[in-house]
Amino acid sequence: MTKAKTVKCLVWDLDNTLWDGTLLEGDACPPRPAAIDLLRVLDERGILHSIASRNDRDAAGARLAALGLDDYFLCPEIDWGAKSASLRRIAAQLNIGLDALAFVDDEPFERAEVAAECPEVLVLDAADLASIGERSEMRPRFVTDESRRRRHLYRAEEVRTAAEQSFAGPSEAFLAGLNMKLRFAPASAADLARCEELTVRTNQLNTTGRPYSYDELERFSRSQEHKLLVAELDDRFGSYGKIGLALVECRPDAWTIKLLLMSCRVMSRGVGTILINHLRDEARRAGVDLLAEFVPNDRNRMMYVTFKFNGFREVSDCDGAKLMRNDLTELRRMPEYVELIAA
Numbered sequence: 001m002t003k004a005k006t007v008k009c010l011v012w013d014l015d016n017t018l019w020d021g022t023l024l025e026g027d028a029c030p031p032r033p034a035a036i037d038l039l040r041v042l043d044e045r046g047i048l049h050s051i052a053s054r055n056d057r058d059a060a061g062a063r064l065a066a067l068g069l070d071d072y073f074l075c076p077e078i079d080w081g082a083k084s085a086s087l088r089r090i091a092a093q094l095n096i097g098l099d100a101l102a103f104v105d106d107e108p109f110e111r112a113e114v115a116a117e118c119p120e121v122l123v124l125d126a127a128d129l130a131s132i133g134e135r136s137e138m139r140p141r142f143v144t145d146e147s148r149r150r151r152h153l154y155r156a157e158e159v160r161t162a163a164e165q166s167f168a169g170p171s172e173a174f175l176a177g178l179n180m181k182l183r184f185a186p187a188s189a190a191d192l193a194r195c196e197e198l199t200v201r202t203n204q205l206n207t208t209g210r211p212y213s214y215d216e217l218e219r220f221s222r223s224q225e226h227k228l229l230v231a232e233l234d235d236r237f238g239s240y241g242k243i244g245l246a247l248v249e250c251r252p253d254a255w256t257i258k259l260l261l262m263s264c265r266v267m268s269r270g271v272g273t274i275l276i277n278h279l280r281d282e283a284r285r286a287g288v289d290l291l292a293e294f295v296p297n298d299r300n301r302m303m304y305v306t307f308k309f310n311g312f313r314e315v316s317d318c319d320g321a322k323l324m325r326n327d328l329t330e331l332r333r334m335p336e337y338v339e340l341i342a343a
Contacts, residue, residue, distance in 0.1 A: 006201060007102045009074075009102070010047060011101055012052070012104055013103075034130045038132055044143070045138070045143050055079075060078045074155075082113060083113060083114050084116075084117035087103060096203075097299065101122070103124065104124040104125070142194075142196060142197055142214070146242060153240065153241055178236055179236045180339065181233070182233050182339065185229065186221070193214060198261060199217075205303055206262075226250060228246075243266050251288075252288070254289040255288050273306065277332050289325060290326040311330050312325065
């Protein structure tokens with residue numbers, strides 16, 4: 001399966017793009033009907049929205065609130081700086097790559113500046129608003145429960161982040177107070193669309209970057225020689241959704257982790273360590289070696305560090321694809337701030 005470009009966030013200009021008119025010139029600035037339609041359609045598909053606008057932040061925020069549109073936009077950048085700089089900040093705050101952004105603006109100069117400074121970004125003309133939703137980059141193959149709730153999941157993460165930043169104590173004490181529960185179970189038929197979505201969308205916390213199709217994953221879920229496992233996390237603030245996936249090839253003498261990935265939304269929660277240690281325990285009980293494949297790229301260095309930290313060492317390297325082996329004799333403690341529920 002070839003990994004097609006997938007837009008994860010559409011970044012909007014405001015004047016003469018989201019609305020008609022120029023706010024600071026006193027125009028009424030009614031929202032453009034095609035813009036409202038596109039906001040709602042993409043939100044239902046799980047594509048996020050943000051803003052990069054040269055404008056007065058307070059005035060623009062008040063206008064968005066008056067229109068009832070402010071909750072659609074995550075990490076809005078409303079200032080007088082370059083749009084390319086705004087896009088970089090939005091990508092960093094959402095923890096996604098620039099190549100996962102699209103940018104729509106009515107001004108040729110602004111589009112050209114972004115195209116020159118951020119060539120990875122898909123740049124769109126506001127004159128084409130009515131057709132943007134039909135582009136292949138805007139049409140994920142599946143729309144899952146997580147897709148429909150994605151904006152709300154990010155909003156919940158904003159609440160968690162604010163709570164953590166205001167917490168006067170060590171990070172482990174904050175994590176202990178979250179009452180996190182991590183469920184790790186074989187993928188069901190109802191999980192497969194989300195599994196494909198995870199392999200296509202997840203880049204940073206991904207050990208190989210290999211996408212798998214629904215049909216491939218369905219075969220793995222029925223195979224006696226594979227384990228396809230899905231992780232779901234929740235805490236006192238609510239559910240993170242299905243945030244992790246592991247594909248393990250099981251031979252009589254060794255299990256090989258063919259893919260391990262997690263949503264960037266759980267980057268600071270230690271989930272990778274917990275899943276690896278669970279697989280270590282299961283392999284030890286089965287009396288087999290535990291191996292893992294790792295394919296390095298420009299984004300997944302953290303997963304390599306996670307493997308090394310949890311007892312994996314390289315045993316071979318073929319064209320950049322590393323095979324790693326775990327020392328199962330070394331006992332490791334699970335983080336105590338997460339309750340693991342494994343089926």
